[in-house]
Amino acid sequence: MSQRVVILERLASGWRGLVVPCVILLVWEALACTGQLPPDTLPAPSRIGAAGFGALLDGSILLATGQTLLAALGGLVLAALLGVLGGVALALSPRVARVVGPSVEAMRPVPAVALMPLALLVFGFGLSMEVAVVAFACVWPVLVMTTAAVRGIEPRLLDVARVLEMGAGARLVRIIVPAALARIGVGLRLSMGIALVVAVTVEIAIDPRGLGFQLMTAQQSLRPDLMYAWLAWIGIIGWGLNRLLARVGTAGDAS
Amino acid sequence: MTRVQTVQTQPAAVSVCGVSLAYGTGVQRRTILAQMSFEVAAGEFLCLVGPSGCGKTTLLRVLAGLARPDAGQVLVDGVAISGPSRDRAIVFQDYSRALLPWRTVAGNVALGLEGAHGGDAARAIEARVAELLQTMSLAHVARHYPRQLSGGMQQRVQIARCLAQAPRLLLMDEPFGALDALTRQSLQDEVARLARAEGKTVVFITHDLEEAIYLGDRVIALAANPGRIEAEVAVEIPRPRHQLETREDARFLALRHQLFGLLAGH
Numbered sequence: 318m319s320q321r322v323v324i325l326e327r328l329a330s331g332w333r334g335l336v337v338p339c340v341i342l343l344v345w346e347a348l349a350c351t352g353q354l355p356p357d358t359l360p361a362p363s364r365i366g367a368a369g370f371g372a373l374l375d376g377s378i379l380l381a382t383g384q385t386l387l388a389a390l391g392g393l394v395l396a397a398l399l400g401v402l403g404g405v406a407l408a409l410s411p412r413v414a415r416v417v418g419p420s421v422e423a424m425r426p427v428p429a430v431a432l433m434p435l436a437l438l439v440f441g442f443g444l445s446m447e448v449a450v451v452a453f454a455c456v457w458p459v460l461v462m463t464t465a466a467v468r469g470i471e472p473r474l475l476d477v478a479r480v481l482e483m484g485a486g487a488r489l490v491r492i493i494v495p496a497a498l499a500r501i502g503v504g505l506r507l508s509m510g511i512a513l514v515v516a517v518t519v520e521i522a523i524d525p526r527g528l529g530f531q532l533m534t535a536q537q538s539l540r541p542d543l544m545y546a547w548l549a550w551i552g553i554i555g556w557g558l559n560r561l562l563a564r565v566g567t568a569g570d571a572s
Numbered sequence: 573m574t575r576v577q578t579v580q581t582q583p584a585a586v587s588v589c590g591v592s593l594a595y596g597t598g599v600q601r602r603t604i605l606a607q608m609s610f611e612v613a614a615g616e617f618l619c620l621v622g623p624s625g626c627g628k629t630t631l632l633r634v635l636a637g638l639a640r641p642d643a644g645q646v647l648v649d650g651v652a653i654s655g656p657s658r659d660r661a662i663v664f665q666d667y668s669r670a671l672l673p674w675r676t677v678a679g680n681v682a683l684g685l686e687g688a689h690g691g692d693a694a695r696a697i698e699a700r701v702a703e704l705l706q707t708m709s710l711a712h713v714a715r716h717y718p719r720q721l722s723g724g725m726q727q728r729v730q731i732a733r734c735l736a737q738a739p740r741l742l743l744m745d746e747p748f749g750a751l752d753a754l755t756r757q758s759l760q761d762e763v764a765r766l767a768r769a770e771g772k773t774v775v776f777i778t779h780d781l782e783e784a785i786y787l788g789d790r791v792i793a794l795a796a797n798p799g800r801i802e803a804e805v806a807v808e809i810p811r812p813r814h815q816l817e818t819r820e821d822a823r824f825l826a827l828r829h830q831l832f833g834l835l836a837g838h
Contacts, residue, residue: 473669476638477683479656481737487687495674 360542369546377531378550385520385527386554388444389512392451396508400456401501404463405493421460429454430518437523447519447527454515455508462504466497506562513558517551528554583773584659584740586612590644591634593627603798604630605641610792610801612741617767617774619788621781623835627799628777632745635775636662648741661734662743665750667726671718677729678714681705684736700736707766708732724755731763735770742767744776748783757815760787768811781835785809785827786818793834803834 342362348354349361372378406413407421429450440446474496478488520529528551535543593605604627612618622628633639635646637656645652648659661684664670671680678701685697705711708728718726727747734742744763748756764787767774778784784791788807795802809823818824 471669473664473666474672476662476664477670479638480636480658480660480662481684481687482656482658483687491683491686492672495672498674 357539357541360545364542365545365549368540368542369550372531372543372546381526381528381531382550382554384444385513385516385529388447388519388527389451389516391444391448392516393455393505393508393512395448395452396455396512397459397505399452400459400504400508401463403456404460404501405467405489405497407460407464408467409493425457425461429515430522433519433523442524443526447516447524450519451512451515454511458507458511459501459504462507463497463501466500467493469500470496502565506565509558509562513555582740583615583771584648585614585650586635586741586773586775587647587650588612588631588635588644589647591631591641591646592643593630593634593639593641605634606798606800607644608799608801609644610804612773612775614773615771617764617776617787617789619776619778619784619791620794621778621784621791621831621835622794622799622802623796624779625799626794626796628779628794629745631794631799632662632743632775632777635741636660636743638662658737659739660741660743661737661739663727663730663734663745663747665746667723667730667747667750668718670730671726671733673718676715676717677710677721678702678705680718680729681710681732681736684733704732704736707735708762722755724751724759727751727759731766735766740773742772742774744774746778747776749779756783761815763787764811764813781828781831782819785824785831786813786815791827791831793831803831805830 345354345359346362349356349359349364354361369378403417403421407418408414432453433446433450436446436449440449470493474492475488478492483491516527517529517532520527521533522529524530528547532544532547532551535541535547588608588610591605591608592603594601594603596602608631620628620631630639634641637646637653637660647653653660672683675683681701681704682697685693685700702711702714705714708731710725710728710732713721713725718729721729731747747763748759751759760783763774763776766772776784776787785807790804790806792801793803793805794800805827807823807827809818809821
Protein backbone atom coordinates (compact mmCIF):
# COMPACT_ATOMS: atom_id res chain seq x y z
CA MET A 318 0.00 0.00 0.00
CA SER A 319 2.79 2.38 0.90
CA GLN A 320 4.28 1.52 -2.46
CA ARG A 321 1.12 2.78 -4.15
CA VAL A 322 1.40 6.01 -2.20
CA VAL A 323 4.99 6.41 -3.36
CA ILE A 324 3.96 5.88 -6.98
CA LEU A 325 1.14 8.41 -6.66
CA GLU A 326 3.48 10.93 -5.09
CA ARG A 327 5.98 10.39 -7.84
CA LEU A 328 3.27 10.92 -10.46
CA ALA A 329 2.13 14.06 -8.69
CA SER A 330 5.65 15.50 -8.59
CA GLY A 331 6.03 14.52 -12.25
CA TRP A 332 2.90 16.53 -13.09
CA ARG A 333 4.20 19.48 -11.11
CA GLY A 334 7.20 19.52 -13.46
CA LEU A 335 4.77 20.10 -16.37
CA VAL A 336 3.40 23.32 -14.91
CA VAL A 337 6.11 25.61 -16.30
CA PRO A 338 6.02 24.27 -19.90
CA CYS A 339 2.19 24.38 -19.90
CA VAL A 340 2.11 27.99 -18.73
CA ILE A 341 4.68 28.98 -21.34
CA LEU A 342 2.70 27.23 -24.08
CA LEU A 343 -0.56 28.95 -22.99
CA VAL A 344 1.03 32.39 -22.87
CA TRP A 345 2.75 31.74 -26.20
CA GLU A 346 -0.57 30.63 -27.76
CA ALA A 347 -2.38 33.68 -26.40
CA LEU A 348 0.29 36.09 -27.65
CA ALA A 349 0.39 34.44 -31.09
CA CYS A 350 -3.40 34.52 -31.47
CA THR A 351 -3.53 38.21 -30.67
CA GLY A 352 -0.85 38.91 -33.26
CA GLN A 353 1.82 39.96 -30.77
CA LEU A 354 4.41 37.48 -32.16
CA PRO A 355 5.99 37.35 -35.65
CA PRO A 356 4.41 34.24 -37.25
CA ASP A 357 7.55 33.56 -39.41
CA THR A 358 9.71 32.85 -36.38
CA LEU A 359 7.29 32.04 -33.54
CA PRO A 360 4.15 30.40 -34.92
CA ALA A 361 1.36 29.49 -32.49
CA PRO A 362 1.79 26.18 -30.62
CA SER A 363 -1.52 25.03 -32.09
CA ARG A 364 -0.13 25.45 -35.62
CA ILE A 365 3.04 23.59 -34.61
CA GLY A 366 0.92 20.76 -33.21
CA ALA A 367 -1.15 20.63 -36.40
CA ALA A 368 2.01 20.52 -38.54
CA GLY A 369 3.41 17.70 -36.37
CA PHE A 370 0.15 15.80 -36.67
CA GLY A 371 0.31 16.18 -40.44
CA ALA A 372 3.86 14.80 -40.49
CA LEU A 373 2.70 11.90 -38.39
CA LEU A 374 -0.21 11.16 -40.74
CA ASP A 375 1.83 11.23 -43.97
CA GLY A 376 4.35 8.81 -42.43
CA SER A 377 7.35 11.14 -42.70
CA ILE A 378 7.92 11.10 -38.91
CA LEU A 379 8.03 7.32 -38.82
CA LEU A 380 10.38 7.11 -41.83
CA ALA A 381 12.77 9.83 -40.64
CA THR A 382 12.87 8.48 -37.07
CA GLY A 383 13.60 4.99 -38.36
CA GLN A 384 16.40 6.28 -40.59
CA THR A 385 18.05 8.28 -37.82
CA LEU A 386 17.75 5.60 -35.14
CA LEU A 387 19.03 2.92 -37.53
CA ALA A 388 22.09 5.03 -38.32
CA ALA A 389 22.71 5.81 -34.64
CA LEU A 390 22.25 2.17 -33.62
CA GLY A 391 24.32 0.83 -36.51
CA GLY A 392 27.18 3.17 -35.67
CA LEU A 393 26.90 2.26 -32.02
CA VAL A 394 27.01 -1.50 -32.65
CA LEU A 395 30.00 -1.09 -34.95
CA ALA A 396 31.72 1.11 -32.34
CA ALA A 397 30.96 -1.40 -29.57
CA LEU A 398 32.46 -4.28 -31.55
CA LEU A 399 35.60 -2.37 -32.53
CA GLY A 400 35.94 -0.71 -29.13
CA VAL A 401 35.65 -3.90 -27.08
CA LEU A 402 37.92 -5.97 -29.33
CA GLY A 403 40.46 -3.14 -29.67
CA GLY A 404 40.34 -2.36 -25.95
CA VAL A 405 40.95 -5.98 -24.96
CA ALA A 406 43.85 -6.19 -27.42
CA LEU A 407 45.36 -2.90 -26.21
CA ALA A 408 45.09 -4.00 -22.58
CA LEU A 409 46.38 -7.55 -22.97
CA SER A 410 49.20 -7.11 -25.48
CA PRO A 411 52.03 -4.72 -24.63
CA ARG A 412 53.13 -5.01 -28.25
CA VAL A 413 49.76 -3.85 -29.59
CA ALA A 414 49.76 -1.02 -27.04
CA ARG A 415 53.23 0.11 -28.17
CA VAL A 416 52.52 -0.10 -31.92
CA VAL A 417 48.87 1.02 -32.12
CA GLY A 418 48.55 3.06 -28.93
CA PRO A 419 50.13 6.31 -30.22
CA SER A 420 47.98 6.25 -33.38
CA VAL A 421 44.87 5.78 -31.26
CA GLU A 422 45.85 8.72 -29.06
CA ALA A 423 46.45 10.87 -32.15
CA MET A 424 43.10 10.01 -33.74
CA ARG A 425 40.98 10.32 -30.62
CA PRO A 426 40.86 14.16 -30.47
CA VAL A 427 39.79 14.48 -34.15
CA PRO A 428 36.19 15.77 -34.11
CA ALA A 429 34.00 13.13 -35.71
CA VAL A 430 31.96 15.73 -37.61
CA ALA A 431 35.17 16.95 -39.29
CA LEU A 432 35.31 13.55 -40.97
CA MET A 433 31.98 14.09 -42.71
CA PRO A 434 33.50 15.29 -46.02
CA LEU A 435 35.84 12.32 -46.06
CA ALA A 436 33.04 9.87 -45.23
CA LEU A 437 30.95 11.40 -48.01
CA LEU A 438 33.78 10.87 -50.51
CA VAL A 439 34.23 7.25 -49.46
CA PHE A 440 30.63 6.11 -48.94
CA GLY A 441 28.45 8.67 -50.75
CA PHE A 442 25.10 9.77 -49.33
CA GLY A 443 23.16 7.29 -47.23
CA LEU A 444 23.20 4.97 -44.30
CA SER A 445 26.79 3.71 -44.48
CA MET A 446 28.27 7.21 -44.45
CA GLU A 447 26.21 8.13 -41.43
CA VAL A 448 27.08 4.88 -39.64
CA ALA A 449 30.77 5.46 -40.29
CA VAL A 450 30.78 8.95 -38.74
CA VAL A 451 28.67 7.83 -35.75
CA ALA A 452 30.96 4.83 -35.22
CA PHE A 453 34.05 7.04 -35.28
CA ALA A 454 32.54 9.31 -32.63
CA CYS A 455 31.31 6.42 -30.45
CA VAL A 456 34.28 4.09 -30.55
CA TRP A 457 36.51 6.11 -28.20
CA PRO A 458 34.55 5.93 -24.94
CA VAL A 459 34.12 2.17 -25.42
CA LEU A 460 37.77 1.68 -26.33
CA VAL A 461 39.11 3.72 -23.43
CA MET A 462 36.77 2.16 -20.85
CA THR A 463 37.43 -1.37 -22.11
CA THR A 464 41.19 -0.89 -21.99
CA ALA A 465 41.03 0.48 -18.45
CA ALA A 466 38.62 -2.24 -17.33
CA VAL A 467 40.71 -5.11 -18.65
CA ARG A 468 43.92 -3.60 -17.26
CA GLY A 469 42.19 -3.25 -13.90
CA ILE A 470 41.11 -6.88 -13.59
CA GLU A 471 41.94 -8.43 -10.24
CA PRO A 472 45.30 -10.18 -10.79
CA ARG A 473 44.18 -12.97 -8.47
CA LEU A 474 41.53 -13.99 -11.03
CA LEU A 475 44.24 -14.27 -13.68
CA ASP A 476 46.19 -16.53 -11.28
CA VAL A 477 43.09 -18.71 -11.00
CA ALA A 478 42.82 -18.86 -14.79
CA ARG A 479 46.46 -19.94 -15.05
CA VAL A 480 46.16 -22.65 -12.39
CA LEU A 481 43.09 -23.99 -14.21
CA GLU A 482 45.18 -24.05 -17.42
CA MET A 483 42.65 -21.97 -19.37
CA GLY A 484 43.50 -21.23 -22.99
CA ALA A 485 43.29 -17.68 -24.35
CA GLY A 486 39.68 -18.15 -25.49
CA ALA A 487 38.43 -19.61 -22.21
CA ARG A 488 40.25 -16.92 -20.25
CA LEU A 489 38.58 -14.23 -22.37
CA VAL A 490 35.07 -15.68 -22.12
CA ARG A 491 35.09 -16.91 -18.52
CA ILE A 492 37.26 -14.31 -16.76
CA ILE A 493 38.25 -11.18 -18.68
CA VAL A 494 35.04 -10.10 -20.42
CA PRO A 495 32.70 -10.78 -17.45
CA ALA A 496 35.10 -9.05 -15.07
CA ALA A 497 35.30 -5.98 -17.33
CA LEU A 498 31.64 -5.92 -18.34
CA ALA A 499 30.37 -3.35 -15.82
CA ARG A 500 32.90 -0.73 -16.91
CA ILE A 501 32.47 -1.57 -20.60
CA GLY A 502 28.79 -0.82 -19.96
CA VAL A 503 29.69 2.67 -18.75
CA GLY A 504 31.56 3.31 -22.00
CA LEU A 505 28.59 2.07 -24.01
CA ARG A 506 26.23 4.39 -22.14
CA LEU A 507 28.44 7.38 -22.90
CA SER A 508 28.55 6.34 -26.56
CA MET A 509 24.78 5.88 -26.80
CA GLY A 510 24.34 9.50 -25.81
CA ILE A 511 26.82 10.61 -28.47
CA ALA A 512 25.30 8.43 -31.22
CA LEU A 513 22.02 10.34 -31.62
CA VAL A 514 23.72 13.74 -31.49
CA VAL A 515 26.17 12.80 -34.23
CA ALA A 516 23.54 11.11 -36.43
CA VAL A 517 21.30 14.22 -36.37
CA THR A 518 24.32 16.47 -36.97
CA VAL A 519 25.35 14.51 -40.06
CA GLU A 520 21.78 14.76 -41.39
CA ILE A 521 21.62 18.50 -40.79
CA ALA A 522 24.95 19.07 -42.46
CA ILE A 523 25.07 16.77 -45.48
CA ASP A 524 23.01 13.60 -45.52
CA PRO A 525 19.57 14.11 -47.14
CA ARG A 526 17.65 11.74 -44.85
CA GLY A 527 16.43 11.31 -41.31
CA LEU A 528 15.30 13.75 -38.62
CA GLY A 529 18.05 16.31 -39.11
CA PHE A 530 17.32 16.62 -42.83
CA GLN A 531 13.57 17.04 -42.20
CA LEU A 532 14.34 19.77 -39.71
CA MET A 533 16.50 21.62 -42.23
CA THR A 534 14.01 21.12 -45.07
CA ALA A 535 11.17 22.57 -42.99
CA GLN A 536 13.27 25.59 -42.11
CA GLN A 537 14.42 26.21 -45.69
CA SER A 538 10.93 25.83 -47.14
CA LEU A 539 9.69 28.57 -44.79
CA ARG A 540 7.57 26.24 -42.68
CA PRO A 541 8.51 27.35 -39.13
CA ASP A 542 5.54 25.45 -37.71
CA LEU A 543 6.83 22.19 -39.19
CA MET A 544 10.38 23.01 -38.15
CA TYR A 545 9.28 23.46 -34.52
CA ALA A 546 7.35 20.19 -34.73
CA TRP A 547 10.49 18.33 -35.86
CA LEU A 548 12.55 20.06 -33.19
CA ALA A 549 10.08 19.00 -30.52
CA TRP A 550 10.07 15.43 -31.82
CA ILE A 551 13.89 15.25 -31.84
CA GLY A 552 13.80 16.49 -28.25
CA ILE A 553 11.31 13.80 -27.30
CA ILE A 554 13.47 11.09 -28.93
CA GLY A 555 16.57 12.34 -27.10
CA TRP A 556 14.70 12.52 -23.79
CA GLY A 557 13.31 8.99 -24.25
CA LEU A 558 16.72 7.58 -25.13
CA ASN A 559 18.20 9.25 -22.07
CA ARG A 560 15.52 7.72 -19.83
CA LEU A 561 16.24 4.33 -21.38
CA LEU A 562 19.97 4.75 -20.73
CA ALA A 563 19.41 5.77 -17.13
CA ARG A 564 17.25 2.71 -16.60
CA VAL A 565 19.81 0.40 -18.27
CA GLY A 566 22.49 2.09 -16.19
CA THR A 567 20.86 1.49 -12.81
CA ALA A 568 20.02 -2.09 -13.79
CA GLY A 569 23.67 -2.61 -14.67
CA ASP A 570 24.89 -1.11 -11.39
CA ALA A 571 22.56 -3.33 -9.38
CA SER A 572 23.84 -6.58 -10.87
CA MET B 573 27.97 -39.44 -16.50
CA THR B 574 30.07 -40.85 -13.70
CA ARG B 575 33.24 -39.96 -15.52
CA VAL B 576 34.02 -36.97 -13.37
CA GLN B 577 33.18 -38.67 -10.14
CA THR B 578 35.39 -41.67 -10.81
CA VAL B 579 38.50 -39.59 -11.36
CA GLN B 580 40.86 -41.12 -8.86
CA THR B 581 43.90 -39.07 -8.12
CA GLN B 582 47.02 -40.34 -6.45
CA PRO B 583 48.66 -37.83 -4.13
CA ALA B 584 51.82 -36.31 -5.54
CA ALA B 585 55.30 -36.39 -4.05
CA VAL B 586 57.16 -33.10 -4.27
CA SER B 587 60.88 -32.29 -4.19
CA VAL B 588 62.06 -28.71 -3.86
CA CYS B 589 65.69 -28.63 -5.00
CA GLY B 590 67.85 -25.61 -4.28
CA VAL B 591 65.19 -23.04 -5.16
CA SER B 592 66.39 -19.42 -5.12
CA LEU B 593 64.48 -16.34 -6.14
CA ALA B 594 65.21 -12.62 -6.01
CA TYR B 595 63.21 -9.55 -6.99
CA GLY B 596 64.44 -6.19 -8.20
CA THR B 597 67.73 -5.12 -9.77
CA GLY B 598 70.96 -3.48 -8.64
CA VAL B 599 71.08 -2.29 -5.04
CA GLN B 600 67.34 -2.84 -4.78
CA ARG B 601 67.77 -6.55 -5.49
CA ARG B 602 66.39 -8.55 -2.61
CA THR B 603 66.74 -12.28 -2.17
CA ILE B 604 63.37 -13.75 -1.26
CA LEU B 605 64.27 -17.44 -1.24
CA ALA B 606 67.82 -18.70 -0.69
CA GLN B 607 68.77 -22.21 -1.74
CA MET B 608 65.66 -23.83 -0.34
CA SER B 609 65.41 -27.60 -0.45
CA PHE B 610 62.90 -29.99 1.10
CA GLU B 611 60.76 -32.97 0.28
CA VAL B 612 57.05 -33.61 0.66
CA ALA B 613 56.00 -37.27 0.75
CA ALA B 614 52.92 -38.41 -1.16
CA GLY B 615 49.87 -37.93 1.06
CA GLU B 616 51.75 -35.88 3.61
CA PHE B 617 50.33 -32.77 5.30
CA LEU B 618 53.27 -30.37 5.48
CA CYS B 619 52.99 -27.04 7.25
CA LEU B 620 55.36 -24.15 6.58
CA VAL B 621 55.42 -21.59 9.33
CA GLY B 622 57.36 -18.38 9.45
CA PRO B 623 57.28 -14.64 10.12
CA SER B 624 56.02 -12.24 7.48
CA GLY B 625 58.65 -11.52 4.87
CA CYS B 626 60.16 -15.00 4.94
CA GLY B 627 58.99 -15.73 1.42
CA LYS B 628 56.21 -18.16 2.34
CA THR B 629 53.81 -16.89 -0.29
CA THR B 630 56.52 -16.69 -2.95
CA LEU B 631 57.51 -20.26 -2.18
CA LEU B 632 53.92 -21.41 -2.61
CA ARG B 633 53.65 -19.55 -5.93
CA VAL B 634 56.81 -21.35 -7.07
CA LEU B 635 55.22 -24.69 -6.09
CA ALA B 636 52.06 -23.75 -8.00
CA GLY B 637 54.12 -22.81 -11.05
CA LEU B 638 52.89 -19.19 -10.89
CA ALA B 639 56.41 -17.91 -10.18
CA ARG B 640 59.60 -19.15 -11.78
CA PRO B 641 62.65 -19.58 -9.54
CA ASP B 642 65.97 -18.00 -10.58
CA ALA B 643 67.77 -21.22 -9.67
CA GLY B 644 66.82 -24.72 -8.67
CA GLN B 645 63.68 -26.60 -9.57
CA VAL B 646 60.54 -28.21 -8.22
CA LEU B 647 59.94 -31.87 -9.04
CA VAL B 648 56.49 -33.43 -8.81
CA ASP B 649 56.81 -37.22 -8.84
CA GLY B 650 60.31 -36.73 -10.22
CA VAL B 651 59.27 -34.49 -13.12
CA ALA B 652 60.35 -30.84 -13.13
CA ILE B 653 57.37 -28.47 -13.34
CA SER B 654 57.36 -25.77 -16.01
CA GLY B 655 54.20 -23.83 -15.16
CA PRO B 656 50.80 -23.94 -13.48
CA SER B 657 48.80 -27.16 -13.69
CA ARG B 658 45.34 -28.42 -12.74
CA ASP B 659 47.22 -31.06 -10.73
CA ARG B 660 48.25 -28.40 -8.22
CA ALA B 661 45.40 -26.38 -6.74
CA ILE B 662 46.10 -23.27 -4.71
CA VAL B 663 43.83 -21.79 -2.05
CA PHE B 664 44.57 -18.07 -1.74
CA GLN B 665 44.26 -16.14 1.50
CA ASP B 666 42.24 -13.33 -0.08
CA TYR B 667 39.20 -15.47 -0.88
CA SER B 668 37.07 -12.45 -1.82
CA ARG B 669 39.39 -11.64 -4.71
CA ALA B 670 39.87 -15.22 -5.83
CA LEU B 671 36.16 -15.86 -6.44
CA LEU B 672 34.22 -14.68 -9.49
CA PRO B 673 31.75 -12.10 -8.13
CA TRP B 674 29.40 -12.54 -11.11
CA ARG B 675 28.99 -16.28 -10.56
CA THR B 676 26.96 -18.04 -7.91
CA VAL B 677 28.56 -20.36 -5.37
CA ALA B 678 27.72 -23.34 -7.59
CA GLY B 679 29.08 -21.49 -10.63
CA ASN B 680 32.34 -20.73 -8.86
CA VAL B 681 32.81 -24.37 -7.91
CA ALA B 682 31.95 -25.44 -11.47
CA LEU B 683 34.79 -23.23 -12.75
CA GLY B 684 37.22 -25.82 -11.37
CA LEU B 685 35.61 -28.51 -13.53
CA GLU B 686 35.07 -26.59 -16.79
CA GLY B 687 37.39 -27.31 -19.66
CA ALA B 688 38.73 -30.47 -18.11
CA HIS B 689 36.08 -32.67 -19.68
CA GLY B 690 34.40 -33.24 -23.01
CA GLY B 691 31.44 -31.26 -24.32
CA ASP B 692 28.80 -33.68 -22.99
CA ALA B 693 30.01 -33.31 -19.43
CA ALA B 694 27.48 -30.66 -18.32
CA ARG B 695 25.45 -33.11 -16.27
CA ALA B 696 28.54 -34.75 -14.83
CA ILE B 697 29.80 -31.32 -13.76
CA GLU B 698 26.44 -30.55 -12.15
CA ALA B 699 26.54 -33.81 -10.18
CA ARG B 700 30.11 -33.28 -9.03
CA VAL B 701 29.38 -29.66 -8.02
CA ALA B 702 26.40 -30.83 -5.95
CA GLU B 703 28.62 -33.41 -4.27
CA LEU B 704 31.32 -30.87 -3.45
CA LEU B 705 28.79 -28.36 -2.11
CA GLN B 706 27.49 -31.10 0.15
CA THR B 707 31.01 -31.94 1.32
CA MET B 708 31.81 -28.31 2.15
CA SER B 709 28.36 -27.66 3.74
CA LEU B 710 27.50 -25.13 1.04
CA ALA B 711 24.44 -26.80 -0.48
CA HIS B 712 22.03 -24.32 1.12
CA VAL B 713 23.82 -21.31 -0.43
CA ALA B 714 24.44 -22.83 -3.88
CA ARG B 715 22.49 -20.01 -5.60
CA HIS B 716 23.94 -17.18 -3.53
CA TYR B 717 26.66 -14.88 -4.77
CA PRO B 718 30.03 -14.73 -2.97
CA ARG B 719 29.46 -11.21 -1.60
CA GLN B 720 26.34 -12.48 0.19
CA LEU B 721 28.42 -14.91 2.25
CA SER B 722 30.60 -14.55 5.34
CA GLY B 723 34.38 -14.84 5.01
CA GLY B 724 34.41 -18.40 6.27
CA MET B 725 31.75 -19.44 3.78
CA GLN B 726 33.62 -17.71 0.93
CA GLN B 727 36.77 -19.59 1.85
CA ARG B 728 34.75 -22.83 1.80
CA VAL B 729 33.72 -21.96 -1.76
CA GLN B 730 37.33 -21.47 -2.78
CA ILE B 731 38.35 -24.79 -1.20
CA ALA B 732 35.46 -26.51 -2.99
CA ARG B 733 36.61 -25.03 -6.31
CA CYS B 734 40.14 -26.24 -5.67
CA LEU B 735 38.88 -29.75 -4.85
CA ALA B 736 36.80 -29.61 -8.04
CA GLN B 737 39.90 -29.40 -10.19
CA ALA B 738 40.87 -32.83 -8.75
CA PRO B 739 44.39 -31.83 -7.73
CA ARG B 740 47.05 -34.22 -6.51
CA LEU B 741 48.69 -31.47 -4.51
CA LEU B 742 46.76 -28.88 -2.51
CA LEU B 743 48.60 -25.65 -1.76
CA MET B 744 47.12 -23.39 0.90
CA ASP B 745 48.38 -19.85 1.51
CA GLU B 746 47.34 -18.77 5.02
CA PRO B 747 43.80 -19.77 4.11
CA PHE B 748 42.31 -19.03 7.53
CA GLY B 749 44.43 -15.98 8.39
CA ALA B 750 41.55 -13.54 7.94
CA LEU B 751 38.89 -15.59 9.75
CA ASP B 752 37.66 -15.46 13.33
CA ALA B 753 38.90 -18.09 15.79
CA LEU B 754 35.81 -20.30 15.82
CA THR B 755 35.42 -20.38 12.04
CA ARG B 756 39.12 -21.07 11.75
CA GLN B 757 38.96 -24.06 14.07
CA SER B 758 36.05 -25.69 12.28
CA LEU B 759 37.73 -25.17 8.89
CA GLN B 760 41.01 -26.58 10.25
CA ASP B 761 39.21 -29.78 11.24
CA GLU B 762 37.46 -29.97 7.89
CA VAL B 763 40.61 -29.51 5.87
CA ALA B 764 42.41 -32.15 7.98
CA ARG B 765 39.54 -34.57 7.43
CA LEU B 766 39.31 -33.85 3.68
CA ALA B 767 43.04 -34.20 3.14
CA ARG B 768 42.89 -37.69 4.66
CA ALA B 769 39.60 -38.74 3.04
CA GLU B 770 40.52 -37.53 -0.45
CA GLY B 771 44.15 -38.55 -0.19
CA LYS B 772 45.80 -35.24 -1.04
CA THR B 773 49.32 -34.08 -0.47
CA VAL B 774 48.98 -30.71 1.26
CA VAL B 775 51.45 -27.86 1.65
CA PHE B 776 49.92 -25.42 4.11
CA ILE B 777 51.38 -22.02 4.88
CA THR B 778 50.62 -20.14 8.06
CA HIS B 779 52.14 -17.67 10.49
CA ASP B 780 50.26 -19.35 13.31
CA LEU B 781 52.55 -21.84 15.06
CA GLU B 782 49.75 -23.71 16.82
CA GLU B 783 47.82 -24.08 13.59
CA ALA B 784 50.91 -25.55 11.93
CA ILE B 785 51.44 -28.13 14.67
CA TYR B 786 47.74 -28.95 14.92
CA LEU B 787 47.38 -29.64 11.18
CA GLY B 788 50.78 -30.89 10.09
CA ASP B 789 52.38 -34.31 9.85
CA ARG B 790 55.55 -32.25 9.75
CA VAL B 791 56.32 -28.57 10.32
CA ILE B 792 59.06 -26.62 8.60
CA ALA B 793 59.94 -23.33 10.27
CA LEU B 794 61.24 -20.62 7.96
CA ALA B 795 63.42 -17.63 8.76
CA ALA B 796 63.32 -14.32 6.90
CA ASN B 797 65.82 -12.16 4.98
CA PRO B 798 66.51 -14.17 2.98
CA GLY B 799 63.84 -16.85 3.27
CA ARG B 800 65.43 -20.11 4.34
CA ILE B 801 64.68 -23.25 6.35
CA GLU B 802 65.36 -22.80 10.04
CA ALA B 803 64.10 -26.06 11.53
CA GLU B 804 62.08 -29.09 10.67
CA VAL B 805 60.08 -31.20 13.13
CA ALA B 806 57.82 -34.21 12.75
CA VAL B 807 54.48 -34.05 14.58
CA GLU B 808 53.92 -37.50 16.10
CA ILE B 809 50.40 -36.82 17.35
CA PRO B 810 47.89 -39.41 16.06
CA ARG B 811 44.84 -38.45 13.97
CA PRO B 812 42.07 -37.56 14.15
CA ARG B 813 43.11 -34.67 16.34
CA HIS B 814 40.83 -32.62 18.55
CA GLN B 815 40.80 -28.89 19.09
CA LEU B 816 40.88 -29.24 22.89
CA GLU B 817 42.75 -32.45 23.71
CA THR B 818 45.39 -32.15 21.02
CA ARG B 819 46.26 -28.62 22.01
CA GLU B 820 46.73 -29.79 25.62
CA ASP B 821 48.77 -32.83 24.61
CA ALA B 822 52.28 -32.88 26.08
CA ARG B 823 53.80 -33.54 22.63
CA PHE B 824 51.91 -30.55 21.20
CA LEU B 825 53.16 -28.28 23.97
CA ALA B 826 56.72 -29.55 23.64
CA LEU B 827 56.74 -28.80 19.90
CA ARG B 828 55.22 -25.43 20.53
CA HIS B 829 57.98 -24.54 22.98
CA GLN B 830 60.69 -25.82 20.67
CA LEU B 831 59.45 -23.96 17.58
CA PHE B 832 58.46 -20.82 19.47
CA GLY B 833 62.03 -20.53 20.73
CA LEU B 834 63.38 -20.93 17.21
CA LEU B 835 61.03 -18.41 15.63
CA ALA B 836 61.36 -15.90 18.47
CA GLY B 837 65.16 -16.15 18.34
CA HIS B 838 65.27 -13.58 15.52
